[in-house]
Amino acid sequence: MYAVAMTPARGDHEARRAEVSAAVWRVLTERGFAGLTLRAVAGELGATTGLLTHYFPSKRALLRYALDLLDEAHAARPRPHTEAAGPDAEGLPALRAALLDILPLTPESAAGSRIWVSSWDAALADPELAGDHAARYRRARTRMAAFASAAQHRGELRTDRSPEDLAGAAQSFVLGLVVQALFAPAEFPPERQRALLEAYLADLADPAEATLGRSGSGDSASGQVH
Amino acid sequence: MYAVAMTPARGDHEARRAEVSAAVWRVLTERGFAGLTLRAVAGELGATTGLLTHYFPSKRALLRYALDLLDEAHAARPRPHTEAAGPDAEGLPALRAALLDILPLTPESAAGSRIWVSSWDAALADPELAGDHAARYRRARTRMAAFASAAQHRGELRTDRSPEDLAGAAQSFVLGLVVQALFAPAEFPPERQRALLEAYLADLADPAEATLGRSGSGDSASGQVH
DNA sequence: TAGTACATAACAAGCGTTGGGTATGTACGC
DNA sequence: GCGTACATACCCAACGCTTGTTATGTACTA
Structure with missing residues (x-):
């Protein structure tokens, strides 16, 4: 007792x-x-x-x-943005949600991000752990590439790049943003992280639609307005 | 003896x-x-x-x-791209060069990148080291923001974003690319890193010039061809 | 009574740090 | 020029402490 x-x-x-x-x-x-x-x-x-x-x-x-458990937890539990976008979301909304769920927008997810960044050192020194990480990121990229591909077919994303390149680039962007937000949280508050990501995605839009003004495509915008 | x-x-x-x-x-x-x-x-x-x-x-x-010495060495010694762009480069060429010099395009710079990524763990746990890092990245951002601002005035970059946002986003992109390249070097060889960065910068171009086709602006292209 | 679920204690190995000892200079009075 | 005096540069051995791991003891459960 x-x-x-x-x-x-x-x-x-x-x-x-x-x-x-x-x-x-x-x-x-x-x-x-x-x-x-x-x-x-x-x-x-x-x-x-x-x-x-x-x-x-x-x-x-x-x-x-x-x-492993942290990866599962991160992939299965909170995901407020993926949830909000709907379980059957496709294309750009799904991609946006997946990227938003990586960013350290809340204290809890910031703690998770902190752990991932920390683990990179140990992982790079340990081939087995490095393999785990590489597989994780590859899986995430594959998932996002599928979203990107769908988004291209829906005319939401520019078609002069491969879905794989789009996914790799997008993942790079958010990973780097995570790192910067951890080191300079005051300079990268949640609103700015969101705004930077939104601007990034806007630049990836199909140039053919660009003349309409970039928030007006209607069906591609998620429910989030803030 | x-x-x-x-x-x-x-x-x-x-x-x-x-x-x-x-x-x-x-x-x-x-x-x-x-x-x-x-x-x-x-x-x-x-x-x-x-x-x-x-x-x-x-x-x-x-x-x-x-x-500290590694930072100095990285900032002062090799810099093949900044060198190639000329010591008095401004605007987009200077920004491109600065970003290229961050990427792990050679074994030596990959080793340097490896060290930086490794140091993030220790830095996040040690306020003093974290401060050093934050200051380093802030300095780099300031430098790049100046380039971005000049590029905007030269009509090389879109003007609907602040230079600070452009710099922060660009640094995020390359930092994340560094991480991915370290974990999956086979999937992110130097050529692909370069191509992804080039595509990223192309999306940041002034939309007014976009109709010309994106590699044809002449003065903004560095000496590098492939 | 058996077995699971712990606490407790001890282990060798490795850590950062300290202090003593020994060459190798360099400075200077003669 | 030479011998003494002192500082620098470094090796070596040891310190106390912490580490991951193991062995042993003990309480609880079924």
């Missing part, structure tokens, strides 16, 4: 692993990878290293699981 | 510090921040930790100096 024990149901193995991973996230957001130690994670949980080793054979395994 | 001593002139203090920093870079590119230990750096130099502590009071001081 622990005084301040907020432990979940005893014996709930998978829930415990997830809880441990959440502690890993907290440590990573606060101290970065250099500060990620088993004792720090255990302290965050109010437990000891013995608990950790009971659920994970090694620190590396713990880390990989935490990153 | 050391058997294989390739030590520089004895007593050349600053040269030795620079040499130590170069060893830091090598360790960083090969093992990342997690592998950056004084013993590893010393080993890379063929020296001992005693040498390091003779020139630097602490590991942190050593790291900050190495990053």
